[in-house]
Amino acid sequence: MDNNTDNQEYRFQPEQIDWKTMEKFGLNQEKLEKMNAMDSLLRGFKTNTLIPITINLGTAVSKMDVRLSLQTGDTGQVAVHLHGIRKEPNLNNTFLGHQFTDEDKKNLKESGNMGRVVDLVNLKTDEIIPSVISRDRLTNELVAYRAEYMKIPDEIKGIKLDEHQKQTLLEGRPLYLEGMTSKKGEPFDATVQFNADKRYVEFLFNTKPSQLQSQQQSQEQKTSNQQPQHTDKEAPKVFRGKELDDSQYEKFKAGQTIYIDGLTDAKGKAYQGYITFNKETSKTDFSFTHPNKLKEEAKPTVDHKTQTAVNTQGKTNEATKNLKEPLESKQQQPANKQQEDQQKKVRKPRGQKL
Incomplete structure (x- = not known):
């Protein structure tokens, strides 16, 4: 490895690695450097490629290909993690509290990115964490990444992104860009999307605009129907994670419009507005402005x-x-x-x- 590399870029240092454990896998620093795996490891990422390892079980020797990563344990020690190859991702069980829909499964299998931000649960602290989910294309492992950590560039291959395009990517959705310029100076078109495993916006060349439009329409439909329907026509006590107090709930279930604050969007920003329970549809209508005020403004003078x-x-x-x-x-x-x-x-x- 180049000793002139600025160590400030790295999350870990070579001396922090448990080399005794690495030796049990048939690896050492020299081998990892020859495979160009050290750089990504020290930066806190998984190795870019599969690494062949050997595990001596005493009575048998097992060989397999894995991706390696370094993680800090509860005691502060740096541990080596093995990411083995799975035949397919496990999409039938819940993942950190999230139950995959058919559309989620389709997106993860086809593009590798689920395509939306969802609330995941930290199993140790019960913290609700808005995140994006992707599939590791080398191992089929599911990977989550906090939405608040997502970074979207201002420009991609010569195309400056407007606020709407940036918001699309921040929501985990795919974005089709035309007229980009390659390193060779040639124009090209492609779909871009944030990848939770890579932690950056990637290119998806196999995604057609028609498929992209279908996925976007499906996501918009889900967003518009994100509030659960109550078939028993009972007004919900909780709206977008905020529980109503007794006074609010009494007015709300009676069909009155109430003011609610303390709501948080996918980017972690607080917002507020007005909600009304529609008894006929059993849905909750949300508006940033009081509906009666809107009606008053709409009346002819x-x-x-x-x-x-x-x-x-x-x-x-x-x-x-x-x-x-x-x-x-x-x-x-x-x-x-x-x-x-x-x-x-x-x-x-x-x-x-x-």
Whole structure:
């Protein structure tokens, strides 16, 4: 390994590695350096490639290919972890509290990335951690990565990302980019997506735009239906992780709109709004603005009512009934001298001819 490399870039140092354990696997520092595996290990990542190891079980010797990683244990010691090859990922059981949907399974098998942020549970502390999930394509191991640690670049191969594109990637979804420039200076198009195993945005060249659109539509449908439906028409006591107090709940289940704060989005930012329980659909409607205020703002003004009544409905307004022209927006009085003269003219009834 190059001794001139800045050690500040590394999470671990070579002397922290348990080389006695490595020797039991038939490995040493020299071998790992020749396989270009030391750099990723010291940075805190898994080795980029599969490493052949030998395990002596006493009565038998087992050989296998694994990915290696270094992890700090509870006592502070650096331990060597082996990531063996699985025939297929285990998607039927819960993963850190998350139950995979059919769409989740499909995405993990096809692209390797689940494609959305979900709440996972730390089994030791019970902490709820919004995370993305990917499949290690070399071992089929499932890997989770905290959403708060995700870093999205401002530019990818010459294409500057706007805020909407960055948000798409932060939500774990795939993004199709056109007109990128390769290292050889050649233009190319590809899908990009954050990979939890690699911990960065990767290229997915085998994903077609039509498949991408289908996945995005499916994800949008899930997002719109993320609130559970209560078939028994009972109002939920918890909304997006925030439990309602007794006073709030009584109003909420009665169908009243209540204010709720202390909510947290996928990026960990707090927000607040108004919720209303719809008894007919058993769904909870959320709005950042009070629905009654929105209705009030949507009501037509008196000026607009006058204009509509006169111009459209054929009704009259005492102050403008003699005007010949249609009323302008918000007009309730004559707008100029000509209209004033028209309004003052009152036709006298003609007598009947004998």
